[in-house]
Amino acid sequence: MDTTLAYPSIPTNKIPVSSKSTIASKKEHTKYVYTFGNGKADGDRSMKILLGGKGAGLAEMSALGLPVPPGFTITTQVCTWFTNNVGKYPPNLDLQVTESIAAIEQITSTRFGDPHRPLLLSVRSGSRVSMPGMMDTVLNLGLNDTTVQGLASDSRDPRFAYDSYRRFIQMFADVVMGVPHHHFEHILEQHKRACRLKLDTDLAVEDWQQIIAKYKQKIHSEAGRDFPQDPHTQLWHSITAVFRSWSNARAVTYRKLQNIPNDWGTAVNVQAMVFGNMGDTSATGVAFTRDPSTGGNALYGEYLVNAQGEDVVAGIRTPQQITLAGKAANRSNLPSMEEVMPGLFHELNAVRQTLEEHYSDMQDIEFTIQRGKLYILQTRTGKRTARAALKIACDMVDEGLITEDQAVMRVDPGSLNQLLHPTIDRTAERHVLASGLAASPGAASGHIVFSADEAERLAQGGEKTILCRTETSPEDIHGMNAAVGIVTSRGGMTSHAAVVARGMGRPCVAGASDVNIDYNANFMEVCGRILQEGDIVTIDGGSGEIMLGQVPTTEPELSGDFSRLMGWADKWRKLGVLVNADTPEDCRKALEFGAEGIGLCRTEHMFFEGVRIVAMREMILAKNVEERRKALRKVLPMQRDDFAEIFRLMEGRPVTIRLLDPPLHEFLPHTETEMRTVASAAGLSLEYVREQVSRLRETNPMLGHRGCRVGITYPEVYEMQTRAILEAGAMVGKETGVDVEVEIMVPFVGVEAELRIVKESIDKVAEDVLVKGKMVHYVVGTMIELPRAALNAGKIARQARFFSFGTNDLTQMAFGLSRDDAGNFLPTYEKRGIIEADPFVHLDEEGVGELMRFAVERGRKTRSDLKVCVCGEHGGDAKSVRFCHKLGLDCVSCSPYRVPIARLAAAQAALSSEL
């Protein structure tokens, strides 16, 4: 009879297990140890901070009456005490542990160290948040030369007993005594070779006994002391080792990266052992209460017969499916648990039911079956794909398990990216050549090309291309649009390539520094491998990977769940969600995704096309105002048409148009041919053009002659743009019968006078266009993208009806960080935890956020109805959107594909702040 290891479910009252009040009242000491088991528990799920995730889950399940092996949790408080007091424990802890062990002994009818029916324990870490594999674990604790014999006779399986003992010795030596694993692997290998044995299962009891003797010798010679036979010594050393592992190097690094405070500490869970490796009626497995991939409402998971938990994780044996459905879906030819152990399967299914109803969420559980008896070892909220998250949230609302607002909180906004773009088929094999930044999500395959023109040429023939460039510039836009994906070897998350790609919804891997492109020879070298133009690659913009050949992808499919959830989100959110859109395609996509208007329409992209760029260059190189006006007159009708098209599509929704922003520098001709073209178009000498081009080059264009500085030194440019905007507005208003609402946004303002001057000029053009009485309304506002503007917002607001934070530039200025040049050190900074995250991805709340706070406060003090928005890339980042909500902004604006993310994040922010 294997009574040692089966824990009777009959409660016993001899020892006060729920000793919370007892200890507290008797000794007036802090309670450091929380017991669970036998349908009871000192703790519950609300006590994650004290008991860690695992401990709280075990307590909760135990109190629910689920079959949890009894045990106790030493609190995270002890970890902190231990760390602060250089390895000492608080007084009274030993007594509480002793009492708790007695409680386990009582339930299991075993005794710790008993030669006949020894209690065996597991010692596991468990912190507030999961830190997978970072800390240590000891299993089978309590075995020694004597108790192993008890286990052997009690389990009627001496081979199992000695195998368990040698496993324990090996684990203990490694974790506690610092004798590395490989020494023991080596001994085992030597023994097998000497005895000509192949598999571990070929070893007999005697083999294990010999090996155990060698293990002990090795420990003595390596550690200079013996493996301890006393179970209490074993236990305390193991507890100490787990607490110590909280401060080991990899855990500290992990916490730094994950931004987990060091003073949270870990709890230690000590629990009676159960074994899944006691023959064919034993098993171990992991299960999800719903399908984590599709969200399907059925048990889903894998198990292994006659195995321990590690074996499932280690992947040595192929795991079997739990359900028949799973077996079918995975085309497995191994029998499912549903078939092999139908009774236990139904028991597990009942546990699933209980946990889902209790937690109102999908759970990820670990279980072990020991000789036909089911034990649950862990429960926690299950990770899931975006698709599953959506389905589960909607289903649970339908099932009455959660409310609509709870459903909104259940989906990670960032994960929606998976739904909106094609993704690499999960089952496909990938040959990854190199990695870069996951700059714009989605997967795509195509022929490599190295120039925008080539991409366009091939696209006209129906070919799919991946445009590979060192970096991109506004002149590459047509090629980026023609390609199905973009790779750059330089630049960060807000480099030109990344920003434009996200806007277009093109997958993009940016800053792949292992890619070396040779434009002259038309090839690229990637980690020693040469790829010629025309070779096929696949890129995953969601992971940043570049793969050789055509890797199968899955097309996105927007389910009804998506729009249901979005609908709920819109009910809750306070922030308006607008789109950064420059083209009709952007507008259409954005409307489909629920944008409420345009928060940023950049006009510079409109200047790069064919004829326009020549006119633009003529303008810049003009010798006087008249010549400049002449050049601009060529651009006016084209720009007016662009705006008209956008106004038509937006059907009266607000449209914020930013006047020309980039440095003039960017528009200059580069090649001899380009210079010749401009010279002849403008009637200038080639020499003059060359001279001017060299004169206008800038050392730091980001800080140069750009934004309203151009608008003030060349007022004709903004006048033309204003005229184009207002004429287009008046035209479309009349044509459609719907009033056009336009917000004219002046970029790069640092001083109130700049905005005043530009605003006066806009108003003057408006008078001239006779806007009054027509169906177009405009207001003037500004970007806040300079630290000085943020600090001076009180004055600037005198001239502005609205602010829009250009958080990309604001980040560049606040950090003194060029997004184009950050690649040489920013990755190192992230890796070493010098910065929490790339500030171009998640808004830097301490620096940039502080400037925003000042701007909002000071701006609204001057003008209480000032509309404040964000139109930097951060407008589509969930964490940043939350911050914007807290700051009390009116709206965020982001690229079309990020609109749903912003809507959901805004709703979650609103719901969170209500709590």
Added chain:
Amino acid sequence: MDTTLAYPSIPTNKIPVSSKSTIASKKEHTKYVYTFGNGKADGDRSMKILLGGKGAGLAEMSALGLPVPPGFTITTQVCTWFTNNVGKYPPNLDLQVTESIAAIEQITSTRFGDPHRPLLLSVRSGSRVSMPGMMDTVLNLGLNDTTVQGLASDSRDPRFAYDSYRRFIQMFADVVMGVPHHHFEHILEQHKRACRLKLDTDLAVEDWQQIIAKYKQKIHSEAGRDFPQDPHTQLWHSITAVFRSWSNARAVTYRKLQNIPNDWGTAVNVQAMVFGNMGDTSATGVAFTRDPSTGGNALYGEYLVNAQGEDVVAGIRTPQQITLAGKAANRSNLPSMEEVMPGLFHELNAVRQTLEEHYSDMQDIEFTIQRGKLYILQTRTGKRTARAALKIACDMVDEGLITEDQAVMRVDPGSLNQLLHPTIDRTAERHVLASGLAASPGAASGHIVFSADEAERLAQGGEKTILCRTETSPEDIHGMNAAVGIVTSRGGMTSHAAVVARGMGRPCVAGASDVNIDYNANFMEVCGRILQEGDIVTIDGGSGEIMLGQVPTTEPELSGDFSRLMGWADKWRKLGVLVNADTPEDCRKALEFGAEGIGLCRTEHMFFEGVRIVAMREMILAKNVEERRKALRKVLPMQRDDFAEIFRLMEGRPVTIRLLDPPLHEFLPHTETEMRTVASAAGLSLEYVREQVSRLRETNPMLGHRGCRVGITYPEVYEMQTRAILEAGAMVGKETGVDVEVEIMVPFVGVEAELRIVKESIDKVAEDVLVKGKMVHYVVGTMIELPRAALNAGKIARQARFFSFGTNDLTQMAFGLSRDDAGNFLPTYEKRGIIEADPFVHLDEEGVGELMRFAVERGRKTRSDLKVCVCGEHGGDAKSVRFCHKLGLDCVSCSPYRVPIARLAAAQAALSSEL
């Protein structure tokens, strides 16, 4: 008898002149008009705000009993009322004016409009601060067809009377009726030609009468109405014209540029006319109570016999000296007033005495002598050269007129530049070719060269050169040092050229955009003129002018007055004054000028010399850490020697050394030859070098891989530098027996972790060098030059013992303004008043200053004894130093030649804040 125009000094009591109380009590009305004359006055010198500078001076002089023609001042309040009420006047003003005219009539025994003894008036503007020539003036008011006859008979000079009348008509028509001058000049010219007369003095009474008739016709035809005959109409129109002129375009522009608020308004001074053009016993002149050029304690000035005030200013006639000494000094052959009118000269000298004793400062006065009687028309504080200011201040202390602290307040710190550098001889003729920014003061002549190497080569042969470059870079340092002056065609006040030149004390004209340099052809084109290499030019870095040929200069000469005043300043100032010094020469110069230590020692200049730059490039291009260390080992002993030399010179004074700051980019080889040299030195292939150079190029180097970012990604660099510093310190400490105090400054910190990491590494090197017990002490601090660092100062101060504001970079970041590229729009911004001043010259208090305020507050909250300094260029700008004092900084640091300016400005700031 000319009684009309001579005002009896006998007081009269018939009319209550000092009617302040009378009017106030009688009518309960605001007092708008303040009378003066006859030894009395309603106002005094404390009332500049209400009466303007001129009005307050007239009142004060009148009350002192000085011979001031009687009159009254209409207050600036009326101007504001007039502006706000669209050209209307406050009620009761007319009555107050009428009463005040009566008072003048009483004193002068004349009547306004009287046909026999008409009272004639002048109407002049006078605001709180001088706005020379910006507003309008009307003289001889009260003349008409009738009164002119009275003037003729009363003055016994009809020619004078009619000339005065036609002058009045002309001035009135221009100022009041808007009929421009040239019409009248034309009539006069035509008459002279018709009558074959040459000089105005050739015209007889009849001529003037005919001309007056024509003048009146012209007015009628041009203005559509007649010249008014009624004196009261004339008066009110003139008063109105002067008030209106406060708002004319050029006055508004002037105020915008000078930052004078529009609501200050001007006062109007109405005063009885006196004439200096009534024959040879009449005269007019301007005088200073001391020599404004040398400070000599004697009356100094010029006068003209038989002339009006305008004639002195217009410069048609050569003025005569007032004193015999002045006549000798100016080698004048015209008789002095001391000779010609000895009685009046002594009278004037007595006035001088009275005014100096009364004002305790040198005065600038205007006087008129009318037929042997002296009148004083204006007194104000006189402008003076720096040399004069110093001498006057010291002399007045010795004379017991002022105290030492008053003396300190009397010298403009910025003017000291004149004393420390050679200047263009004031009497020399200048042929100005082009102008740029006055980037570094001083004058120098030399042969034009276009390369640093050529400058050095010629310097070795003893030739003086002016180095002309499009812009300079650290590689040009040796040439800048070898040249006597520097010209650049690009860059602003804090461009590389400007900063380095100021540091070296070399004159520099920067950003002279009219200069086009052709390096290939070795010439430069300046406004169409070609200058070849070797041509001689003279530059004035104090005015920004570039002149052709050798223009004589005056060498600086530091008088005893200089050190006396500096000594007084040091007693008062609270701010420490340190120097930005990189070389032994800098240190010597700075100590001579009274620096108390080094606030910024840049180490990068040390990397550009001969062998070092090659080693530095090897370091950057190294393939691994070992190669990098190898390259750095070559630099270590050289850098150690540099530091040792500086420590020796500074003799235990604190030395702040900044670790390497500029972008790696700047050190890269450019030419093929340079690349070859590095490749062979480092054992690399030329191709690899070329590739790396292209890879390391940055789009915006200012925001790139620089400062502590280099120190963190290539920790070997800072380790080497730290080692060099500490080893040098230990060595010099031992050698000299004086402890070396070094502050190691980490540049470009944005995040606390950066400073923590670098500090840890510094401490580790210090342990290694075994600094403890040796005679070198170090602390670690940081530059605050990023907006984020300023806002995060609370956290950064945890790691820093001191802060030093790098206000150049902080300005660049706050404004998004590259100092190298600002030349294309910043001048426009200044000209149009969009910004008050170049923020690289005067600290932008509203933006950059706000960031500094946060940094000081937050930094000191974390660490109350945090030392805070400024080491940007602003540390040597008087206005910025004042701001630093107000912020409560501990010290400022500036280039050697600015140390005296900072000392004086700091003292003035301390004295001002005590008031």
